[in-house]
Amino acid sequence: MAGLKTIARRTFLIGSAAIAGGVAFGLYKYQTPHANPLLDNLPEGAAALTPYVLITGQDITLITPRADKGQGATSVQAALIAEELDVGLDQIKTDPGPPSPAYYNTALSGDAVPFRSTDDSFLAETTRAVMDAPIKFLGLQITGGSTTVPDGYQKLRMAGAVARETLKTAAARMHGVDRGLLRTERGTVILPDGTRLPYQTLAATAATLDPAREVTLRDPAQWRLLGKPMQRVDIPAKSTGTQAYGIDQKHPGMLHAAIRLNPAQGGDLRGFDATEAEAMRGVVKVVAVTGGIGVIADNTWRAFQAAEAVSVDWGPAPYPADMDGHWNALSNSFTPEHQDSQFRDEGDVDAALAQGTDLAFEYRAPYLAHAPLEPINATVLVGAGRVDVWTGTQIPRFVQKNVAQLAGVEPDNVHIHALMIGGSFGHRLEDDVVRHATTLAKAVPGTPVKLTYSREEDMTHDYPRQIAMARGRGRVSGGKVETYDLGIAMPSVMASQMSRQGLPTPGPDLQIVAGAWDQPFDIPNYRVTGYRAPELAPISSWRSVGASSNGFFHDCFLDELIHAAGADPLAERLRLCTHGPSRRVLETVGEMSNWGGALAPGQGRGVAFCLSFGVPCAQVIEISDTDAGIRIDRVFVAADVGRILDPVNFEGLVKGGVIFGLGHAMNCEITYAGGAAEQRNFDSFPGMRLYQCPEIEVRGLETARKIRGIGEPPVPPAAAALGNAIFAATGQRLREMPFNKAVDFA
Amino acid sequence: MRVKLTVNGAEHDMQDLEPDMPLLWVLRDELGLTGPKYGCGIAQCGACTVHIDGVAVRSCQVPAGDVWGAVTTIEGLGTPEAPHPVQAAWISHQVAQCGYCQSGQIMQAASLLAETPTPSDSDIDDAMSGNLCRCGTYPRIREAVKTAAAKLSKE
Ligand code: FES
Ligand code: FES
Numbered sequence: 001m002a003g004l005k006t007i008a009r010r011t012f013l014i015g016s017a018a019i020a021g022g023v024a025f026g027l028y029k030y031q032t033p034h035a036n037p038l039l040d041n042l043p044e045g046a047a048a049l050t051p052y053v054l055i056t057g058q059d060i061t062l063i064t065p066r067a068d069k070g071q072g073a074t075s076v077q078a079a080l081i082a083e084e085l086d087v088g089l090d091q092i093k094t095d096p097g098p099p100s101p102a103y104y105n106t107a108l109s110g111d112a113v114p115f116r117s118t119d120d121s122f123l124a125e126t127t128r129a130v131m132d133a134p135i136k137f138l139g140l141q142i143t144g145g146s147t148t149v150p151d152g153y154q155k156l157r158m159a160g161a162v163a164r165e166t167l168k169t170a171a172a173r174m175h176g177v178d179r180g181l182l183r184t185e186r187g188t189v190i191l192p193d194g195t196r197l198p199y200q201t202l203a204a205t206a207a208t209l210d211p212a213r214e215v216t217l218r219d220p221a222q223w224r225l226l227g228k229p230m231q232r233v234d235i236p237a238k239s240t241g242t243q244a245y246g247i248d249q250k251h252p253g254m255l256h257a258a259i260r261l262n263p264a265q266g267g268d269l270r271g272f273d274a275t276e277a278e279a280m281r282g283v284v285k286v287v288a289v290t291g292g293i294g295v296i297a298d299n300t301w302r303a304f305q306a307a308e309a310v311s312v313d314w315g316p317a318p319y320p321a322d323m324d325g326h327w328n329a330l331s332n333s334f335t336p337e338h339q340d341s342q343f344r345d346e347g348d349v350d351a352a353l354a355q356g357t358d359l360a361f362e363y364r365a366p367y368l369a370h371a372p373l374e375p376i377n378a379t380v381l382v383g384a385g386r387v388d389v390w391t392g393t394q395i396p397r398f399v400q401k402n403v404a405q406l407a408g409v410e411p412d413n414v415h416i417h418a419l420m421i422g423g424s425f426g427h428r429l430e431d432d433v434v435r436h437a438t439t440l441a442k443a444v445p446g447t448p449v450k451l452t453y454s455r456e457e458d459m460t461h462d463y464p465r466q467i468a469m470a471r472g473r474g475r476v477s478g479g480k481v482e483t484y485d486l487g488i489a490m491p492s493v494m495a496s497q498m499s500r501q502g503l504p505t506p507g508p509d510l511q512i513v514a515g516a517w518d519q520p521f522d523i524p525n526y527r528v529t530g531y532r533a534p535e536l537a538p539i540s541s542w543r544s545v546g547a548s549s550n551g552f553f554h555d556c557f558l559d560e561l562i563h564a565a566g567a568d569p570l571a572e573r574l575r576l577c578t579h580g581p582s583r584r585v586l587e588t589v590g591e592m593s594n595w596g597g598a599l600a601p602g603q604g605r606g607v608a609f610c611l612s613f614g615v616p617c618a619q620v621i622e623i624s625d626t627d628a629g630i631r632i633d634r635v636f637v638a639a640d641v642g643r644i645l646d647p648v649n650f651e652g653l654v655k656g657g658v659i660f661g662l663g664h665a666m667n668c669e670i671t672y673a674g675g676a677a678e679q680r681n682f683d684s685f686p687g688m689r690l691y692q693c694p695e696i697e698v699r700g701l702e703t704a705r706k707i708r709g710i711g712e713p714p715v716p717p718a719a720a721a722l723g724n725a726i727f728a729a730t731g732q733r734l735r736e737m738p739f740n741k742a743v744d745f746a
Numbered sequence: 747m748r749v750k751l752t753v754n755g756a757e758h759d760m761q762d763l764e765p766d767m768p769l770l771w772v773l774r775d776e777l778g779l780t781g782p783k784y785g786c787g788i789a790q791c792g793a794c795t796v797h798i799d800g801v802a803v804r805s806c807q808v809p810a811g812d813v814w815g816a817v818t819t820i821e822g823l824g825t826p827e828a829p830h831p832v833q834a835a836w837i838s839h840q841v842a843q844c845g846y847c848q849s850g851q852i853m854q855a856a857s858l859l860a861e862t863p864t865p866s867d868s869d870i871d872d873a874m875s876g877n878l879c880r881c882g883t884y885p886r887i888r889e890a891v892k893t894a895a896a897k898l899s900k901e
Contacts, residue, residue: 242826690874
């Protein structure tokens with residue numbers, strides 16, 4: 001909204017005094033210490049009653065604080081509000097709003113406690129509720145963990161309903177009618193005589209009222225928007241080149257910057273000589289930043305060229321220089337001293353294995369870059385006592401604090417303009433790009449500086465997905481899986497990531513065993529142990545986090561045991577599975593894929609399952625072993641998110657997640673040599689290309705009790721299903737990703 | 747070097763430009779046309795795809811001094827109010843997720859259909875496989891190309 005930025009400079013208004021024909025609605029019914037941030041931002045004549053709906057004489061603007069990285073967050077947040085507000089998505093504007101503790105994420109705590117997501121017990125729910133308090137207290141406005149929908153499902157609809165009811169009260173007062181006789185439709189209150197009053201005309205009066213206290217949410221059966229195919233609001237701009245991303249920022253007088261960081265991520269800058277670079281055309285300044293140099297110039301390409309021309313003396317990597325060192329560190333971590341958790345230990349695994357072990361295997365998952373297609377970037381303007389930041393971020397409040405510290409201003413004087421993000425997959429949970437851009441902008445006060453990472457700088461300083469190793473041991477008897485023992489070693493993603501924000505992460509890191517310890521299977525002797533490896537290369541959350549590696553480990557080892565038992569892979573998973581929605585997704589993919597039906601020679605079929613972020617997801621993959629290599633023919637996916645808010649977007653995200661999981665399993669890894677990431681661009685980190693893309697059939701189930709997000713859950717089973725299918729077709733077990741180390745892909 | 751370019755029908759006469767500056771950066775930073783995107787700079791992703799005389803090229807690979815014809819960017823193909831049939835198909839199939847690759851995908855598809863109005867599945871695979879989509883929108887890209895082809899061949 002043009003509004004929020006301009007408004008911020010204007011008069012304060014507290015309470016509900018009328019101001020310039022505008023009103024802002026939010027929902028502050030629960031005991032919250034956080035003020036409605038829109039209050040600070042309103043022009044004279046508007047009132048702020050809730051943080052999610054802003055109505056002025058001209059516009060209806062819905063505030064969508066969770067970052068949109070392509071998952072449709074803006075659209076779904078707007079739809080949740082619009083459903084109860086009774087406006088069409090074609091009648092509104094959206095705005096991410098200012099960073100504010102009021103927009104804290106209520107759903108993050110669910111994954112921070114050691115209870116399985118399938119556990120609805122009193123103890124589990126109470127612990128989740130208690131965890132919610134510190135998250136609310138810290139005001140963690142974070143986008144991540146597939147939480148946008150669960151977080152907003154109630155509160156955004158409530159915000160819409162509160163605004164609607166307040167507007168009705170305003171109309172009743174203005175026209176002297178009983179509010180019980182009023183209806184609302186498409187942005188208007190309808191009087192008993194049929195007259196339609198646009199919300200905009202009611203805003204000034206609504207501003208003088210206290211917001212409605214009691215509202216009832218509509219029954220889903222009455223929904224107009226939710227649950228039906230919707231047109232995402234961002235699609236037309238994204239189909240016409242008119243969507244402005246951070247990298248497209250234009251400001252009068254803006255300069256362009258490039259960066260060159262120590263190839264060993266986190267290593268020091270010992271010294272540099274910029275004589276040659278400074279003489280190059282268009283170069284304004286060469287500036288030292290933490291661990292590297294930045295070049296400010298009048299054009300991005302000129303800045304890129306000049307950055308390469310600086311001669312630099314780099315310090316060594318703060319982690320093992322070569323891969324042997326990383327793998328050895330994991331290999332040495334399967335010890336009692338490194339044990340981080342053992343949340344699952346059923347039956348008597350040791351006694352069972354004392355009788356002999358049928359299978360013992362080791363699995364590996366590499367570092368992986370997030371590599372969103374938009375290279376990371378940020379535009380910063382350091383002014384007098386005020387800093388403006390234009391960037392896409394999943395952590396706006398941390399960015400605000402960090403920039404404030406660097407620029408020596410109060411956080412309140414750092415204005416974050418949150419922008420549409422060209423992909424993230426977790427990359428935008430890091431904020432070095434903003435810190436570096438701030439350092440550069442400080443060198444030219446009063447001038448906006450847009451820092452764009454070259455693809456090479458981005459990929460080699462990506463804070464990759466964790467490297468991980470697993471060791472499985474097990475026994476089968478009587479055609480059944482009897483003993484399953486899995487140990488997983490990885491460095492702590494949470495510790496690495498949070499340390500960069502100065503936050504401690506006490507206790508075990510659930511991500512070390514996520515997607516493994518919490519699987520809904522009932523195996524007589526069943527144990528999952530997490531081992532915390534020492535910190536290696538700095539890592540961060542990558543689409544599905546711990547489950548991205550563990551889904552592969554857990555399910556492929558289960559598949560090996562099932563084959564050793566001579567059982568049917570689908571039937572045995574179903575026999576072991578104890579959780580209703582999980583059973584149903586397995587049954588559904590069985591039916592979709594005609595499991596057990598005949599296949600052509602050279603074809604194979606694999607099934608895999610992973611429950612992550614509370615969502616059970618099963619996949620069946622059919623492949624062909626051809627002369628040109630493995631070809632993935634078809635994928636069948638079923639997932640249960642409790643309730644699907646937009647079936648079109650749901651299907652797109654599931655397919656995208658499967659392709660993401662498969663592409664990386666096929667051919668991607670980040671490896672270090674001499675401390676530097678060896679993969680610098682998409683030539684050596686390709687992922688899946690269109691010609692390799694299989695047919696994908698998706699079915700979404702809605703039987704689970706809680707509503708969940710779908711951004712991440714399709715990723716973990718994909719690699720496992722592919723590995724299991726390759727085994728079925730070729731007899732070859734792949735225990736290390738990427739699979740192209742062992743097989744070719746057509 | 748003096749560089750003259752025709753972009754989306756407009757003439758641009760740049761008095762002094764490095765002849766080796768890639769067209770992509772001339773468009774984005776000198777002319778302010780940010781529809782073409784930077785994704786890799788080495789012809790691996792296709793995000794920078796524009797047309798020169800109607801044919802798809804990777805603008806990150808074309809030096810400004812070598813541009814051999816009229817340039818069309820996504821902004822010149824169609825607009826939100828009057829989308830090109832390929833863009834209309836992209837909108838109705840809701841192809842975009844993050845959308846960052848889609849300028850390039852659409853320019854590539856428009857060039858394919860100009861040359862091959864009724865492409866086979868393998869024509870589509872061949873033409874579109876140089877354009878990466880990190881979000882994995884490939885299934886809808888295939889569908890949208892077919893919808894656009896059907897619509898264009900009726901016109
Ligand atoms: S930026 Fe030109 S192909 Fe990637
Ligand atoms: S839609 Fe995100 S890269 Fe294609």
